[in-house]
Amino acid sequence: MPASNELLERSAAEIAAAVNERRVSAAEVTRATLERVVATEPNVGAYLTVLAEAALAEAASVDRRVAQGERLPLAGVPLAVKDNMCLTGSRTTCGSKILEQWIAPYTSTAVARMLAAGAIPIGKTNCDEFAMGSSCENSALGITRNPYDLLRVPGGSSGGSAAAVAAFEAAIGLGSDTGGSIREPGAFCGVVGFKPTYGRVSRYGLIAFASSLDQIGPLTRTVEDAALTYDAMAGFDPMDATSVQEPVEPAAPALRDDLHGLRVGIVREFDPGALGGAMDALYRAAYAGLERLGAELVEVSLPTAEYGVATYYLIAPAECSSNLARFDGVRYGLRVAGRDVRGMYDATRAAGFGEEVKRRILIGTHALSSGYYDAYYVRAQKARTLIADDFRGAFASCDLIACPAASCPAFRFGAKSDPYSMYLMDYYTIPMSLAGLPAISVPCGWVQPPDGNEPLPIGLQLCGPLFAERLLLGAAHAYERATNHRATHAPLAQRLTA
Amino acid sequence: MSDPIIDIRYVAKLAQIALTDEEIERFGAQLGDLLQHVAALERLDTERVAATAQVVESRNILRDDVARPSLDRETVLAQAPQRQGKFFRVPRIIGE
Numbered sequence: 001m002p003a004s005n006e007l008l009e010r011s012a013a014e015i016a017a018a019v020n021e022r023r024v025s026a027a028e029v030t031r032a033t034l035e036r037v038v039a040t041e042p043n044v045g046a047y048l049t050v051l052a053e054a055a056l057a058e059a060a061s062v063d064r065r066v067a068q069g070e071r072l073p074l075a076g077v078p079l080a081v082k083d084n085m086c087l088t089g090s091r092t093t094c095g096s097k098i099l100e101q102w103i104a105p106y107t108s109t110a111v112a113r114m115l116a117a118g119a120i121p122i123g124k125t126n127c128d129e130f131a132m133g134s135s136c137e138n139s140a141l142g143i144t145r146n147p148y149d150l151l152r153v154p155g156g157s158s159g160g161s162a163a164a165v166a167a168f169e170a171a172i173g174l175g176s177d178t179g180g181s182i183r184e185p186g187a188f189c190g191v192v193g194f195k196p197t198y199g200r201v202s203r204y205g206l207i208a209f210a211s212s213l214d215q216i217g218p219l220t221r222t223v224e225d226a227a228l229t230y231d232a233m234a235g236f237d238p239m240d241a242t243s244v245q246e247p248v249e250p251a252a253p254a255l256r257d258d259l260h261g262l263r264v265g266i267v268r269e270f271d272p273g274a275l276g277g278a279m280d281a282l283y284r285a286a287y288a289g290l291e292r293l294g295a296e297l298v299e300v301s302l303p304t305a306e307y308g309v310a311t312y313y314l315i316a317p318a319e320c321s322s323n324l325a326r327f328d329g330v331r332y333g334l335r336v337a338g339r340d341v342r343g344m345y346d347a348t349r350a351a352g353f354g355e356e357v358k359r360r361i362l363i364g365t366h367a368l369s370s371g372y373y374d375a376y377y378v379r380a381q382k383a384r385t386l387i388a389d390d391f392r393g394a395f396a397s398c399d400l401i402a403c404p405a406a407s408c409p410a411f412r413f414g415a416k417s418d419p420y421s422m423y424l425m426d427y428y429t430i431p432m433s434l435a436g437l438p439a440i441s442v443p444c445g446w447v448q449p450p451d452g453n454e455p456l457p458i459g460l461q462l463c464g465p466l467f468a469e470r471l472l473l474g475a476a477h478a479y480e481r482a483t484n485h486r487a488t489h490a491p492l493a494q495r496l497t498a
Numbered sequence: 499m500s501d502p503i504i505d506i507r508y509v510a511k512l513a514q515i516a517l518t519d520e521e522i523e524r525f526g527a528q529l530g531d532l533l534q535h536v537a538a539l540e541r542l543d544t545e546r547v548a549a550t551a552q553v554v555e556s557r558n559i560l561r562d563d564v565a566r567p568s569l570d571r572e573t574v575l576a577q578a579p580q581r582q583g584k585f586f587r588v589p590r591i592i593g594e
């Protein structure tokens with residue numbers, strides 16, 4: 001059976017079942033996906049690099065394994081990899097000129113585990129440079145458009161992976177989330193975006209931005225696919241000493257259809273009334289939907305959460321300024337000649353880094369510099385403690401927390417030209433990142449923006465205590481099953497490939 | 499945090515990034531603005547609060563000190579901006 005375009009619009013679970021049952025081959029799925037990519041990319045621009053050859057080779061290997069009787073949880077599933085994750089032999093740019101020509105000499109653990117589970121690497125996706133941004137507009141290497149309205153951003157920083165999944169150019173996208181970089185593009189592109197607990201997925205081979213916050217996770221069209229991806233990737237890795245040793249219980253078997261017995265916390269400080277009429281109504285409806293599924297809604301308070309953005313914009317840049325010191329033009333990446341070695345460093349980094357990366361390196365360097373360290377960096381680390389304590393307090397009276405994933409739907413290109421207005425995009429996602437908590441964005445409705453004709457998706461964010469992935473994914477699945485918001489608006493695939 | 503003015507020239511030197519005059523002015527204004535926003539943290543009472551570097555409890559992990567296979571030298575050197583034989587070639591740093 002030829003892989004019809006219809007199969008590409010199915011979930012990863014369904015594609016894997018078809019391949020495992022040999023109703024279709026991984027090679028057929030891969031060829032069909034590559035055709036879809038060729039037809040769609042002129043409109044969407046999700047990928048920076050398409051790995052046609054590697055994908056077909058991987059597909060042939062999956063078909064051999066299946067023919068030998070192996071059943072692979074992600075057999076033949078088209079995978080989009082954010083371009084800050086290494087895959088041997090693939091160009092890995094981080095959306096930056098400084099790595100524009102860099103070929104990864106090794107494979108990240110997360111990607112290696114996905115390939116072992118049978119996924120097929122279709123390509124590397126666009127992102128804000130070094131994952132710093134909320135719209136993909138900070139990429140130095142390409143523009144990605146929101147599949148639901150091509151005049152709008154896909155969100156960021158994992159916007160390429162979110163757009164690829166929304167536009168059926170992959171069934172699973174890998175993203176990385178430092179302050180919301182999976183959940184916000186998930187919300188903007190009408191897909192599921194899941195950030196596991198910090199340390200659940202190895203960061204080996206993920207090019208570092210802010211090491212105490214970075215976490216890899218999936219963007220998918222269903223919660224079940226997010227669970228399957230998590231099950232494939234999670235677990236201790238000796239190559240990342242910060243990956244946690246806690247045993248991982250698979251999440252896919254824990255998916256549920258109701259929320260009976262669960263207390264869901266509604267955050268007093270995150271009143272959706274602040275977001276305006278349409279958003280307010282949708283979030284209230286979402287909370288009521290959780291209640292209809294059997295959850296008991298309880299009010300909780302996160303009094304320090306409003307300091308999240310300020311805390312984050314000291315800690316993340318400080319870690320970034322330290323991590324990005326390695327890009328000096330000596331061993332890899334761009335080199336621009338200078339008068340002497342210091343001149344080479346200065347010129348290389350001036351030419352190689354874009355505006356936002358420079359801003360963050362500068363603020364981080366300032367926050368860590370002598371005389372300012374205690375006032376900025378240490379104070380922010382203490383605020384981080386208070387924010388994590390707030391969540392611990394809240395989880396004493398609830399099992400999960402529900403709140404918006406973002407304060408608005410996808411905005412138009414150029415709409416957030418002031419850096420701080422862009423930083424505020426992560427207002428609802430940063431507190432969970434600072435506390436290391438697992439959180440997921442699930443489509444929860446559509447709004448008609450005043451400045452556009454297309455209805456745009458918005459996301460409900462659910463968050464759980466540390467290591468509560470099974471509970472979180474289980475509840476998100478129940479909500480998704482009951483509401484099925486993705487189905488209310490026809491996928492745009494036909495229009496995107498026109 | 500009483501003085502939110504940032505000396506961009508000095509910070510850029512520490513960060514090893516050459517900036518144009520125009521960038522110095524723009525980044526100076528933008529980062530000054532950001533520092534005004536983060537000054538909100540002064541309102542928090544953090545007197546007796548411990549700093550959090552890492553949220554998930556972690557402990558030091560040691561491995562046996564034995565040689566293991568690593569990246570192939572040729573693969574790594576192939577990425578070098580400039581090489582000489584099996585070395586990275588860099589501008590002169592001694593004897594200037």
